[in-house]
Amino acid sequence: MFDDVSDIIIQIRNLSKIYGDGVEIKALDAIDLDIKRGEFIAIVGPSGSGKSTLLHQIGILDTPTSGTILLKGIDITKMSDKQRSKMRNEELGFIFQYHHLLPDFNALENVMMPLLIKGTKRSKAKKMAFELLKEVGLEDRINHRTHQLSGGQNQRVAIARALVNKPSIVIGDEPTGNLDTKKSDSIYELLRRLNKEYNQTFILVTHDERMAAKTDRIIRIVDGKIAEDSKNRKDF
Amino acid sequence: MYELFIAVRHLTSRRRQTIFSVLAVGLAVMMLMWSQAMMVGFTDEMYSKTVDSTMPHVTVEPQEDEDYIHLYRNLIRNINEIDGVVSISPILTGTATFEYKGKNKNVVMQGIRVEDHDSVMYINDNIIDGNFRDLEISPNSVVVGDALAEKLDVEIGDTIDASFPEANPTNLKVVGIYDSRTPMDETLAFTSLSTVQDFLGVSDVVTTILVRGDDRERAQAISGKIDALGYPASSWKETNPEIIQTLKMESTSNTITLGLIIIIASFGIVSTLFMVVMEKTKEIGMLMAMGVSRRSILIIFVMESGILGLLGALIGVMLGAMFAIYMGSYNYGFEVMAGISTIPFVVRIQDAVIIVLFTFLLNLIAGIYPASRASKLKPVEAIGRD
Ligand SMILES: Nc1ncnc2c1ncn2[C@@H]1O[C@H](COP(=O)(O)OP(=O)(O)O)[C@@H](O)[C@H]1O
Ligand SMILES: [Mg+2]
Numbered sequence: 001m002f003d004d005v006s007d008i009i010i011q012i013r014n015l016s017k018i019y020g021d022g023v024e025i026k027a028l029d030a031i032d033l034d035i036k037r038g039e040f041i042a043i044v045g046p047s048g049s050g051k052s053t054l055l056h057q058i059g060i061l062d063t064p065t066s067g068t069i070l071l072k073g074i075d076i077t078k079m080s081d082k083q084r085s086k087m088r089n090e091e092l093g094f095i096f097q098y099h100h101l102l103p104d105f106n107a108l109e110n111v112m113m114p115l116l117i118k119g120t121k122r123s124k125a126k127k128m129a130f131e132l133l134k135e136v137g138l139e140d141r142i143n144h145r146t147h148q149l150s151g152g153q154n155q156r157v158a159i160a161r162a163l164v165n166k167p168s169i170v171i172g173d174e175p176t177g178n179l180d181t182k183k184s185d186s187i188y189e190l191l192r193r194l195n196k197e198y199n200q201t202f203i204l205v206t207h208d209e210r211m212a213a214k215t216d217r218i219i220r221i222v223d224g225k226i227a228e229d230s231k232n233r234k235d236f
Numbered sequence: 237m238y239e240l241f242i243a244v245r246h247l248t249s250r251r252r253q254t255i256f257s258v259l260a261v262g263l264a265v266m267m268l269m270w271s272q273a274m275m276v277g278f279t280d281e282m283y284s285k286t287v288d289s290t291m292p293h294v295t296v297e298p299q300e301d302e303d304y305i306h307l308y309r310n311l312i313r314n315i316n317e318i319d320g321v322v323s324i325s326p327i328l329t330g331t332a333t334f335e336y337k338g339k340n341k342n343v344v345m346q347g348i349r350v351e352d353h354d355s356v357m358y359i360n361d362n363i364i365d366g367n368f369r370d371l372e373i374s375p376n377s378v379v380v381g382d383a384l385a386e387k388l389d390v391e392i393g394d395t396i397d398a399s400f401p402e403a404n405p406t407n408l409k410v411v412g413i414y415d416s417r418t419p420m421d422e423t424l425a426f427t428s429l430s431t432v433q434d435f436l437g438v439s440d441v442v443t444t445i446l447v448r449g450d451d452r453e454r455a456q457a458i459s460g461k462i463d464a465l466g467y468p469a470s471s472w473k474e475t476n477p478e479i480i481q482t483l484k485m486e487s488t489s490n491t492i493t494l495g496l497i498i499i500i501a502s503f504g505i506v507s508t509l510f511m512v513v514m515e516k517t518k519e520i521g522m523l524m525a526m527g528v529s530r531r532s533i534l535i536i537f538v539m540e541s542g543i544l545g546l547l548g549a550l551i552g553v554m555l556g557a558m559f560a561i562y563m564g565s566y567n568y569g570f571e572v573m574a575g576i577s578t579i580p581f582v583v584r585i586q587d588a589v590i591i592v593l594f595t596f597l598l599n600l601i602a603g604i605y606p607a608s609r610a611s612k613l614k615p616v617e618a619i620g621r622d
Contacts, residue, residue: 059525061521061524061525061614061615062615081529081530081531082529082531085528086527087527088524088526094525096619100518100522100525100619102523103249104246104519113523113526114526116238116241117526117527117528117532161526
């Protein structure tokens with residue numbers, strides 16, 4: 001089976017990220033990676049191996065030391081701040097371990113925010129955000145603020161917010177890391193269902209081997225390098 | 237405009253800090269508004285006590301190389317055509333020695349048309365005995381100041397001998413005594429125009445024409461138009477430059493002091509905003525991750541500063557105006573200024589508008605620094621590592 005090149009949504013070439021002044025830490029070391037539309041990927045590896053760093057690079061939250069990243073064929077390292085912001089808003093959805101909701105806004109407003117930033121009309125944004133909150137089972141919690149919601153509820157709001165703009169790529173850094181197994185499973189089911197429904201690409205960093213095993217592709221990172229890619233295993 | 241939505245929400249969720257910042261600016265603005273109203277009222281009162289009641293708005297003099305204005309009736313007709321002119325008084329000034337029962341005194345004798353002169357200089361208001369009108373009814377009559385009357389020891393009905401080298405000596409009957417509460421009371425005597433003309437032995441001429449306009453601020457324009465008629469004219473601002481100078485200086489130093497207070501209050505907003513930026517570092521990162529550009533982050537925080545400044549300015553201006561109006565309407569029961577028992581506050585819309593705009597702009601500018609710090613955060617650092 002050959003990869004259809006037009007299907008590649010993320011193309012990473014020779015990507016390195018070096019931290020530190022004085023003592024240099026090579027967090028990413030000449031990474032090459034292709035990811036296709038609709039893939040559901042787990043990134044695993046020991047702590048400090050560079051998983052978060054890679055995710056931040058894909059999410060245009062940081063700039064690389066060298067190398068290129070093409071998102072939908074566009075080199076993000078050559079973009080202006082305005083273009084990067086637009087890309088983050090329209091093509092990317094973020095889910096982090098510690099749910100990162102805006103504390104001054106309630107659940108509905110948090111989910112509406114990416115739409116408002118995009119320029120969607122308030123009434124429409126409200127409707128779309130409500131639909132999504134309903135889908136994650138929080139229609140009766142829309143007026144609650146982050147401190148009034150449990151960890152699992154917060155995480156579901158964060159997921160709704162990450163998905164509301166129908167991004168082509170959703171990245172998550174241990175999205176279920178602080179939840180118990182039961183809650184973690186239900187979140188996983190939710191993400192998997194959305195992935196199938198909308199053909200969105202999911203890239204999730206996880207410690208949870210059980211969860212990783214349920215994905216399409218596992219990428220193991222060690223010392224800033226790709227040590228193992230389950231896709232290659234199948235190919236051999 | 238989601239930036240405004242976020243800015244407003246930041247302010248409403250930090251209610252205590254917001255109220256504190258607004259009050260700090262509001263207090264400073266209130267003081268500025270209040271003192272501005274007092275300054276304007278005080279200045280107004282000063283002008284109406286001096287310019288409006290004791291000075292002609294415009295003084296017209298003879299043409300160069302002439303001692304008199306010969307065709308003054310013609311000139312008066314032309315001046316009357318000028319926009320804003322309300323009243324005109326031709327006068328002939330001469331010097332005389334007054335003598336009564338062995339006492340004598342050199343005086344300035346002004347020949348006037350009583351009706352006209354009163355309409356420019358309000359002399360009737362100062363009369364304390366007798367009547368100005370008698371100057372025109374009985375020939376060879378005089379109105380003297382109370383200090384002069386005392387010096388010569390004359391009363392209504394007494395007859396003074398007036399003389400001067402090269403003048404025609406004459407007798408003047410005292411028909412009135414005035415008190416202007418100025419040094420003039422000792423040296424200035426009024427007679428009819430024809431009396432001075434006869435005394436000096438001149439034809440129907442005058443030395444000066446005094447003009448009053450409907451607004452003292454129009455004096456310059458009127459004097460310019462009279463200049464154009466060929467007669468040198470000067471407004472009260474030119475004849476009394478010291479009045480303007482003192483009032484200007486006082487109000488300028490006052491404004492500078494209070495402007496500084498507003499700047500200090502705005503510094504308070506800047507430091508609060510810095511705290512907010514630090515507090516919200518993580519949220520700024522989240523907003524960036526959601527697609528808020530650096531420019532929009534800048535806008536959000538500048539807006540917050542601007543909103544605080546605008547609210548403070550509006551509240552301050554309103555409170556300041558209210559205090560001024562209240563204190564201005566209060567009767568203190570004793571003289572707070574010469575002749576009045578209220579403080580003459582004047583609240584002007586234009587002052588309020590300027591103060592609000594100044595404060596608003598100042599806070600917008602002051603907000604740029606913390607806002608640009610917020611906008612320069614790196615999203616990944618702002619989010620922090622989990
Ligand atoms: N902002 C930073 N400054 C300096 N070193 C960093 C920074 N972020 C990450 N690192 C280092 O880079 C390496 C990879 O970190 P990270 O990507 O967070 O690992 P992981 O997510 O796999 O645990 C680690 O050694 C970490 O200490
Ligand atoms: Mg990590």
